[in-house]
Amino acid sequence: MKKIVFLAVLFTCVLWSQDKKEVVKPIPEPKSFVTSHQITAGGKLIKYKAIAGETYLKNAKGEATAAMWSVSYIKEGADSRRPVTFVFNGGPGSASVWLHMGLFGPKLVKVDSDAKQDDGAAPFAVVANSKSLMDLTDLVFIDPVGTGYSQVIGKGKEKDFWGLNEDAASVAQFIRLWITQYKRWNAPKYMAGESFGTTRAAAVTQALEGSGQNVAMNGLILISQALDYDGSTSIPNNITSYLTYLPSMAATAWYHKKAGQGKSLEAFVQESRDFTYNEYAPALYKGALLTTSERETLAQKLAYFTGLDKAYIHRSDLRVLMPRFQKKLLEDQGMAIGRLDGRFMGDEIDDVADRPTLGDPSSYQIGAAYTAALNQYLLHDLKVDMDRPYLTSNGQIGQKWRWRTRPDGSYWEPTPVNVSDRLGETMRRNTQMKVLVASGYYDLITPFFDAEYTFNRNGIVKERVSMTYYEGGHMMYTHEPDFIKLADDIRMFLEK
Template identity: 55%
Template sequence: MMMRALFMALVMAVATPAFADPDTAKADDEKTETRPVPDPVMFESKHSGVFGGQKIAYHVEAGETYIANEEGDPAASLFTLSYIRDNAGADRPVTFVFNGGPGSASVWLNLGLLGPKRVEVASDADADDGAAPYSLVDNEQSMLNVTDLVFIDPVGTGYSRVVGDGENADYWNEDGDASSIAEFIRIWITKHKRWNAPKYLAGESFGTTRAAYLANELTTGDVDIALNGIVLISQALDYEGSTSVDDNVYSYITYLPSMAAAAQYHGKAGQGIAQADFLGEARAFARDEYGPALLKGDRLSPDERAHIRDRLAYFTGLDPVYIERSSLRILMPRFQKELLRDKGLALGRLDGRYAGDEADDIAETPEDDAASYFVSSAYSALMNQYLSTDLGVEMDRPYMVSSSEAGSQWDFDDKAEGESWEPHYVNVGRQLTTAMRHNTALKVMVASGYYDLICPFFDAEITFGRYGIPQDRVALTYYQGGHMMYLNDGARDALSTDIRTFYSGKLKDARPD
């Protein structure tokens, strides 16, 4: 779900032949042929439910909004789901929601946490979703009693696509993504007369990256749209802290407390110690001892090396011999495979509570992510069923829950036109800072799961202590789950309560001292 790699392309010039092959010329013509622009579709339906203890009558607008190019012609179609309380006044809050990837539709936050319906999966991560039939239940914790909800599927996800002269490449990058979603928000609040309503963003994973640069776009772009708040679930603002690869010294530090949390959960470390105390020890060790030791590298004395090795074994539950052979550097994919190797199980990456039984028990890393395939079939099936039955949506193309094409072809090159570019980790921390300092009413909630092995909670703490982000307007919160912490019933209850508290302006930061 999280796209991690930054690519550098080697472009080769090819001479054009004097006489082009007719078939080649025909193919080139087809590539540049303008796509048809059919009329946008919109499906409307009425519903009611009990949310946050209140009975709410609401209607749903499920359909397309066209985004124009510089020439004013439709170039992209964004398919969105708007849940709008009946007789909502002009000052009723509205929240614009998206997931991540890049390449993921908004199904996860819709049917997992915020929307009026919820997919039911095993809360304790002890069973996969199997095969149909699955259960779609009423979500009494939906935020519809607090805010209208608009779920956005970016280009290439859900039913959203390019039209006319639009190209995917126009939108599969930061500028195109930000400008298209910002334009949609402008169109939506104009159509629904909500310019003076409180406005929020909610994103998960890469959706938090998107939320940061979108907030900056809304604040500094041609049309100034001030936000009241942003909910960041499993934040990914600085990819250096959430990219576990060789030689990224910083990531060994940020991931260590998450390894400790997973090891304790599976009974491999920290037994008999309260979680808060054990993770407090892990944070302190990572920051005060492990980091400096990594910077010393091979110049550690034998005694220093042995001390670090034994402490790593204490926190991770891994064999000291394995840690020694790893040069005191444990990549997260290796940890996933090694922790429960004696049981023939590999930990999930999105959520370390999950453990999958893989065929290759001697492989270095997992073949797939159990935390993903344990739940994805249910979400895919029920999203399609919900659209067609409850919402009456009829489309002639598949609903793309996750687009591998969008993920693999996303352009992370953020240079301005005409400037040179050297590959670096994605980092939108300063963009969030700009948005918050231009708009002193903007507040941010950051939700992290202890067992998230891709966007570690310790990285959130470090990231939000840097980049000049106003500390008095940020609240960090923690949950007994992973990347999608709302899969766990208790975590979902706590998260829903905290979001409501955040909207009321009373949520407090929960970072340890």
């Protein structure tokens, strides 16, 4: 009897197991929303279609693995040679909302240009983009997997996309699919990325050279570049970061009238560059070999450039970490300055902490405006109707991100992350590709001096690189004069 019961239970389990395997959730057709619009760009009236929707990425077996969301703006009547620019932000874990609603999109949200006021609550000011580039290029805004409406589907897994190389492969696959669908293989092609989006741009550009379908970029627009993380990682014992961040500290201290008064920003910044190269770098490498007199001289000069107390600089061993600078610069006012943009100030509860505790005021003072504006724009203007929320950012991605640049099993892994050599190699294989690097003086996360340090090394072909500077921060386009200048600089870059 027991044997019969056991067999019956086993048979039931087998049937249940088989049923379970057979229940496969069907993958619906990718969604797409098409609307018609017009805009004045470059003095011309441009009629265009906005195509917001999903593109399914597939594995080697042809099985769907991810739905990648994008918004494409395509000029009506455009031929196969019309240029196209692919745009994305960074993170990793950020959707393309910032460049979409801050610089390149047909409509833009406006926040306080002078970084004096929080964005508050709705309604927020949304205006037509007076500096639109639609007369020169079609635009495609890409949300990497896990951001925006993009998600893993079918046979896909998060680990297939949430990594430096994996991310590059997925964006490269999307670009190939897009230029095939819209017949743009022989059109000029550009990429515009911000922050980690510049890391992605260098990696994607290299990835596009392989897979049996070589796609060559005509140009890269790198906003607040982050190619070599050695120069943008402010941590103890990283000598490079003390050097690359100092000129940005000097510029920010000048802005808040704590240093360099009576001098122009450019003159004071150049003075800080010269000091960094000629005096600060040798001193940091001497370390404990410095004499008492040399230490005193350096402390005085660092106080001169940073606006910080000389005694504090001595206690810091001539090395001030960026989070501490954020708290100390305006300590007398009880304010902490922003990391993405040192112009911003936040009134914190804990005035004696060694780093900001409420977060980054240059992020939380504009985030609500960008999020609300993008969602309303998708719903109202582009008629998007999706069954899930649009994620402007996804913190889980950063927690699970795979930063390795070498294959698993490799004996050695370089650290920190550095894709600048990939850019250098690609520029030498693609002798027509040019690069625009846009840096903000008050960017305290990817400092402008790090851009100079990076692009003077790593085999990058400097003759094809244009360096531009702005009196803003990481998202310099939130500052209206910089928005105008950056848009004009990009227009000139594309026209060349």
